Amino acid sequence: MAEDLPVDQRGDLLVELAGITKSYGPVKSLRGVDLTLRRGEVLGLVGDNGAGKSTLMKVLAGAVQHDDGEIRVHGKPVRFSTPADAQAEKIGIVYQDLALCDTLDVASNLFLGREPKRGPFIDRKAMHEQAARILADLHVKVTSTHQEIGTLSGGQRQTVAIARAVSFAPDVLILDEPTAALAVAEVESVLRLIGEVAAQGVGVILITHRLQDLFRVCDRITVMYEGQSVDDAAIADLDIEKLVGLITRTPQPTRTQPTRTEGSRA
Amino acid sequence: MSTTQTPTEPAPAPSVQRLARQRSLWERTNKATVVMAGVTLVVFVFFAVADSAFLTFANLSNLATQVGPVLIVGVAMTFVITAGQIDLSVGSIVAFVAAISAQLLVAGWDSSLVMVAALLMGLGWGLVNGWFTAYQGIPAFIVTLATLSVVRGLALFQTEGFSVPIASTTFVAKLGTAKWLGFSVTAWIALAVVVVGLVLLHATRFGQYVIGIGAAAESVRRAGVNVKLVTMAALGFSGLAAGLAGLLIAARLGSGSANSAQGFELTVIAAVVLGGTSLLGGRGTIVGTLIGALLTQIIANGLTLLSVSPYLTPIITGTVLVLVVWINLRGRDLAWFVQRLTRRS
Ligand SMILES: Nc1ncnc2c1ncn2[C@@H]1O[C@H](COP(=O)(O)OP(=O)(O)OP(=O)(O)O)[C@@H](O)[C@H]1O
Ligand SMILES: [Mg+2]
Numbered sequence: 001m002a003e004d005l006p007v008d009q010r011g012d013l014l015v016e017l018a019g020i021t022k023s024y025g026p027v028k029s030l031r032g033v034d035l036t037l038r039r040g041e042v043l044g045l046v047g048d049n050g051a052g053k054s055t056l057m058k059v060l061a062g063a064v065q066h067d068d069g070e071i072r073v074h075g076k077p078v079r080f081s082t083p084a085d086a087q088a089e090k091i092g093i094v095y096q097d098l099a100l101c102d103t104l105d106v107a108s109n110l111f112l113g114r115e116p117k118r119g120p121f122i123d124r125k126a127m128h129e130q131a132a133r134i135l136a137d138l139h140v141k142v143t144s145t146h147q148e149i150g151t152l153s154g155g156q157r158q159t160v161a162i163a164r165a166v167s168f169a170p171d172v173l174i175l176d177e178p179t180a181a182l183a184v185a186e187v188e189s190v191l192r193l194i195g196e197v198a199a200q201g202v203g204v205i206l207i208t209h210r211l212q213d214l215f216r217v218c219d220r221i222t223v224m225y226e227g228q229s230v231d232d233a234a235i236a237d238l239d240i241e242k243l244v245g246l247i248t249r250t251p252q253p254t255r256t257q258p259t260r261t262e263g264s265r266a
Numbered sequence: 267m268s269t270t271q272t273p274t275e276p277a278p279a280p281s282v283q284r285l286a287r288q289r290s291l292w293e294r295t296n297k298a299t300v301v302m303a304g305v306t307l308v309v310f311v312f313f314a315v316a317d318s319a320f321l322t323f324a325n326l327s328n329l330a331t332q333v334g335p336v337l338i339v340g341v342a343m344t345f346v347i348t349a350g351q352i353d354l355s356v357g358s359i360v361a362f363v364a365a366i367s368a369q370l371l372v373a374g375w376d377s378s379l380v381m382v383a384a385l386l387m388g389l390g391w392g393l394v395n396g397w398f399t400a401y402q403g404i405p406a407f408i409v410t411l412a413t414l415s416v417v418r419g420l421a422l423f424q425t426e427g428f429s430v431p432i433a434s435t436t437f438v439a440k441l442g443t444a445k446w447l448g449f450s451v452t453a454w455i456a457l458a459v460v461v462v463g464l465v466l467l468h469a470t471r472f473g474q475y476v477i478g479i480g481a482a483a484e485s486v487r488r489a490g491v492n493v494k495l496v497t498m499a500a501l502g503f504s505g506l507a508a509g510l511a512g513l514l515i516a517a518r519l520g521s522g523s524a525n526s527a528q529g530f531e532l533t534v535i536a537a538v539v540l541g542g543t544s545l546l547g548g549r550g551t552i553v554g555t556l557i558g559a560l561l562t563q564i565i566a567n568g569l570t571l572l573s574v575s576p577y578l579t580p581i582i583t584g585t586v587l588v589l590v591v592w593i594n595l596r597g598r599d600l601a602w603f604v605q606r607l608t609r610r611s
Contacts, residue, residue: 063488084490099488101481103548104474107286112478113489121469132285146289150481 012038014172014203020069029055031227037203044214045207046247047224053207054096057174061093062086092170094178098161102150106142107131109149110164134167154181174205191217211240225249298542299554306561313568320571327448329567334452335511337559340537341463342507344555345500347538350480350547351406356508357530358418359391363512365421368430368522377437388509389502396498421524429523442517452514463552476500480547529580536587537562
């Protein structure tokens with residue numbers, strides 16, 4: 001893929017997925033997915049329930065191993081056998097199911113797997129201070145870094161998971177339905193955050209069923225259908241109706257009346 | 267969102283300090299452990315009043331020696347149960363190591379070699395449990411139920427059921443009778459194991475991951491932690507502890523028997539769960555295990571002093587275990603309730 005591109009664009013490419021397949025026994029979750037992500041780009045990934053979006057992102061985060069196909073990060077072919085491999089390539093993710101530990105406190109969850117150490121011991125004081133700073137910076141509404149995750153509300157848990165992913169300072173940030181449990185103000189702040197990190201050159205992949213959000217932050221949309229990537233379009237070429245048509249695979253009645261104000265507010 | 271580079275930043279803002287402020291001691295303590303500490307005190311006072319021989323230094327020292335093996339294995343078992351696993355094979359490993367160590371001494375091995383071999387045998391069985399559990403995905407309950415049978419069976423097969431005496435001239439035998447400041451070597455080693463357990467569980471990444479795995483293994487795996495290795499290490503640790511306990515028991519008794527430590531696993535699990543470690547995983551307390559081990563052995567010791575039939579001890583242990591598990595599983599709601607009460611006030 002990269003060979004076809006002009007050299008100046010090639011340096012821009014953060015992630016290229018080509019022909020990714022994944023089966024769970026007889027269930028073919030992914031049947032050949034292509035996807036690209038550039039530096040500083042916000043890519044919307046959409047598709048029906050069960051289209052394979054989360055599975056694809058788990059592959060990219062090393063949490064699931066694909067069967068066939070190629071992953072390139074910064075143009076270099078990689079194979080992630082563990083989530084740690086993907087983290088080493090600076091890929092950060094907020095999982096749809098969040099992946100937190102209920103009986104550990106907020107700070108421990110933020111730093112799970114990379115706890116600050118003093119000698120052989122966890123430096124709890126530093127961990128809680130850094131955690132408090134991260135939470136304050138991102139305006140996460142929790143009362144204490146010592147609070148157990150299991151005692152937080154669904155929205156609070158979601159914002160902690162987002163803070164965790166962002167605090168890795170990733171090059172690629174994957175957000176799998178990050179706003180599903182959030183109130184209006186929190187959704188706004190997540191959308192603002194996406195804009196901010198993208199402006200710093202991070203590539204963001206956003207999965208959401210809130211289509212209006214896609215039009216606010218995305219540059220491009222990739223559509224998945226039954227385990228395949230079926231469309232890829234710049235947001236400027238789309239409106240909500242066209243996008244719905246792409247997701248549901250119902251051919252749009254060709255009523256692109258010139259009277260209608262074409263949707264893109266991007 | 268420049269969030270990760272912190273060392274050179276100015277003093278944290280007040281809101282940051284408030285977020286990171288440590289909670290009060292009461293909020294941090296495991297309520298189930300506090301309850302058990304109270305129960306232990308009551309039982310202690312009861313026996314002290316009921317029998318004048320109970321509160322003598324000789325008996326307390328004896329009690330400490332009795333608690334030793336339960337505590338040593340209990341500390342390791344705390345890790346296993348906190349990680350959401352169980353180890354039923356520790357009693358058999360104790361018997362195996364006791365019997366085989368005695369045989370090795372009889373065969374003329376030097377005490378120092380036998381001591382190393384005892385630890386390695388325990389660790390080896392623990393790693394067998396850990397490998398099948400973590401890397402082959404067989405539930406620890408099944409794996410350790412199988413090794414419970416196999417390991418004791420091997421020891422019985424090897425010794426033909428006879429108790430193997432240890433010559434009193436060997437260093438191992440001397441270790442069994444040695445005392446320091448009035449307490450046995452077993453008691454001191456148990457104390458050291460408690461300290462190691464405390465540090466390991468609450469101050470290291472290993473302990474953190476053990477707790478996390480008990481709460482949500484998949485989340486810990488996705489955080490980039492080698493969950494299988496940590497799980498295997500926890501079970502390896504309990505095997506190692508059982509090996510140490512087996513050696514100390516053989517040394518104290520002056521003989522190793524494949525029939526020793528019957529039902530030991532139940533006593534240990536009772537002690538751990540009694541202390542407030544959650545059977546569901548994700549919550550563990552070493553201090554609780556210390557209290558639990560003391561409670562089970564105070565009961566056993568006190569009943570012996572009151573010359574209650576020794577055959578009653580397993581009945582009482584089993585009953586206490588069921589009661590405790592019942593309270594432990596209900597205790598979640600109790601703890602939640604207490605939290606609500608304290609927060610409202
Ligand atoms: N561990 C698994 N075992 C078996 N099948 C699985 C597993 N994980 C996912 N699948 C299947 O793979 C398909 C894609 O699932 P996936 O979670 O990727 O969908 P999705 O696009 O994220 O859907 P949603 O919008 O509902 O989140 C589904 O049919 C699902 O049942
Ligand atoms: Mg999904």
